[in-house]
Amino acid sequence: MSVLEIVAAAAIGLGSLLMLATAFGVAVFPDFYTRLHAAGKGDTLGQALVLAGLLCLGGDLTLVVKLVLIVFFIFIFNPTATHALARAGWVSGIVPWVRGGQDPGAPREPGA
Amino acid sequence: MGFVVTWLLLAGLWLGLSGFFDLIHLLFGAVSVTFVTALSHRYLTAGGPLGRGLRRLFGLLAYSPWLLWQVALANYDVLLRVLGIRRVDPQVVRFRPGLASEFGKVTLANSITLTPGTVTVEVAGGEFIVHAIAPEAAADLAEGAMVRRVRRLEGSA
Amino acid sequence: MPVALAAAVVVILLGVLVLLRRVIVGPRLLDRVVAVNVIGTKTIILLALVGYLAGRPGFFLDIALSYALINFVGTIAVLRYYEGRVRRGEPVEEEA
Numbered sequence: 001m002s003v004l005e006i007v008a009a010a011a012i013g014l015g016s017l018l019m020l021a022t023a024f025g026v027a028v029f030p031d032f033y034t035r036l037h038a039a040g041k042g043d044t045l046g047q048a049l050v051l052a053g054l055l056c057l058g059g060d061l062t063l064v065v066k067l068v069l070i071v072f073f074i075f076i077f078n079p080t081a082t083h084a085l086a087r088a089g090w091v092s093g094i095v096p097w098v099r100g101g102q103d104p105g106a107p108r109e110p111g112a
Numbered sequence: 113m114g115f116v117v118t119w120l121l122l123a124g125l126w127l128g129l130s131g132f133f134d135l136i137h138l139l140f141g142a143v144s145v146t147f148v149t150a151l152s153h154r155y156l157t158a159g160g161p162l163g164r165g166l167r168r169l170f171g172l173l174a175y176s177p178w179l180l181w182q183v184a185l186a187n188y189d190v191l192l193r194v195l196g197i198r199r200v201d202p203q204v205v206r207f208r209p210g211l212a213s214e215f216g217k218v219t220l221a222n223s224i225t226l227t228p229g230t231v232t233v234e235v236a237g238g239e240f241i242v243h244a245i246a247p248e249a250a251a252d253l254a255e256g257a258m259v260r261r262v263r264r265l266e267g268s269a
Numbered sequence: 270m271p272v273a274l275a276a277a278v279v280v281i282l283l284g285v286l287v288l289l290r291r292v293i294v295g296p297r298l299l300d301r302v303v304a305v306n307v308i309g310t311k312t313i314i315l316l317a318l319v320g321y322l323a324g325r326p327g328f329f330l331d332i333a334l335s336y337a338l339i340n341f342v343g344t345i346a347v348l349r350y351y352e353g354r355v356r357r358g359e360p361v362e363e364e365a
Contacts, residue, residue, distance in 0.1 A: 009273040012318075016277035018187060019311060023284030025194040026307055027291050032300055033243045034202055035291075036231055038190050039307045044226070045187040050277065050314050054321060057270070065128035066330040070313065070337055075183075077341040079225040081306055086233040086243065088348045089299050092355040096243060099201050129334075131327070 008056035015049030018042060031097035032089050040082030047074050114157040119149045168215060171265045175219075178261070182227040189228040193245065204233070205242045205250045209259045216266035223258055274322050281311050281318075298362055302347055309340035 025038025048071050055067050126141040127133075156165055192198040211217050221232040224242055229249025234241040244250035288311075291304040313333045320329020354361050 005270055009270065012273055012277045016280040016314075018191065019314065020280050020284040020287075021191050021194050022307065023287040023311075025190055026304055027287045028194065029200060031202075032297060032303070033231065033233075034200055034245055035300065035303055036243075037229070037245045038194065039303050040225055040231060041183070041186040041190045041228075042194075043307060043310050044183055047310060047314050051317060054317055054326070057321065059326060060131065062129060062131035063326055063330065066327070066334055067317075069129075070317070070330070070334055073334070073337045073341075074310065074313070077337065078310065079222045081341060081344050082225050083221060083232050084345060084348050085299060085303055085306070086231050088352050088355075090233045090241070091352060092299070092361060094297065094299065096202055096204055098203060129331075 004056050004058075008053040011049045011053030011056065015046045015051075015053060018046030018049065022046060032094050033086065033096050036082055036086055036089075039085075040078060044074060044078045047071070115149060115153040118153040118156050119145060122148055168265075172219070175261065175265055179223060179226060182223070186226060186228040189249075199246060201246045203244055203247065203250055205230075205244055205253060207240055207242070207254070208238050209240060209262070210238065211259075211262065211266060213266055216262050219265060220259065220262045223262065224253065227258065228252075271322060274318050278315060278318050278322070281315055285311055298351070302344065302351075306340070306344045309336070309343070313337050313340070 019042065022038055022042025025042055026035050029035045029038055051067050051071050055064065122145045123141070126145055130137055130141060189198070193200055209217075209220055211220060217235055221235055221240070224230050224232045224240070229245045230253055231243045232240060233243050242250075242253060244253065285308050288304045288308050292301050292308070295301055313336055316329050316333035316336060317326070320326040320333070323329065351361060
C-alpha cells in the first residue's frame, strides 16, 4: 500500500464513521429542530471526507471533476435543504423543545 | 453576454464530465448545452449586471476556506453532542444583522446553518430567526464575527 | 483497498438502518422527511463507493451526481407541497 492509499483509507474510514454518528444524532436527538442540526452538519463533512478519500485513489480527469462536483453540490444542497426543512417546521408551528418548559420565542400554536 | 458566458460554463462542464472528444459526442454536447443555455441563461444576470455576479463568485471563493473550517468544527460539535459529551439545550434567537442585499442575507443564512450549533429557521424582511442547539452557540452568534465577514463580502461586491 | 471500501459501505448501511427507524416512528411527517433526506445523501456516497468496488467509478459517479440533484429537488418538492397544505389550513399529519 502506498502512502496515498493509506491516506485514502483513513479518510474513507473517518468519513463513514462521521456519517454513522449523524445517523445516530437524527435517531436520538429530542425534537425536530435538534435532529435537523445533526442532519445538516454531520453529513456534510463525512461525505466530503469519503469523496476526498476516493479522490486520492486517482483516475482520469473526468473522475476528479465528478467527485469535486458532488462535494460542491453537497455543500450547496445540504444547508439549503436544512433551511427549507426548518422553515417548513416553523410555518407549520412545530414548537421547539427546550429543557424544562416552553420556549418564549415559540411562534404560534402547532397547526397539526 | 449572459448567454455566451453561460454557454461557455456549461460547455466546460460537459467536456469535464464526458471525457469523449470524438465528433458525435461533441455534437451531442453542443446541442444539449445550447438547449440548456436557452432555458437558463437569464439566471446568471438575474441579480444585476454580469460583472457583479462574477465578482460575488470570487468573493465567495475567498470566503469559503473559513467556511470549510467552520463546517469541520460543526461536525465535531454534533459528534460530541451525539456522544453526550456536550449538552443539548436548544433555544430560539431573533436578531437583525442589518444586511442590505438578498445575496448577503442568503450567504449569512447558509453560513449560520453550516457553522456549529445554529440553524437558520426563517428570514422575514431583515429579521433572522435562528435555532441554536445550546446557549454557547447562540452567544457566538451574538458576538457577530460572521455578520461582519458577510458585510465585508457584501461591501466588496 | 477493497476491504476499506467494503467496510465503509457496511458502516454507512448501519447508519441507514438507524435512520430507517426514525422514518418509521416519526413522529411527525417532517421528522420522516429529514431522515429520508439524510438516507438520500448517504445513498450518493454508497453509489460512489460501490462504483469503485465494482471497478467502474466513472459510470457510478454519473449516477451519484444525478441522484444528488434528484434527492435535493425531491426534498424541496415535498416541502413545497407540505407548506402549501399548511397555508391552506389542510391537515398535514395522518390521524393517529
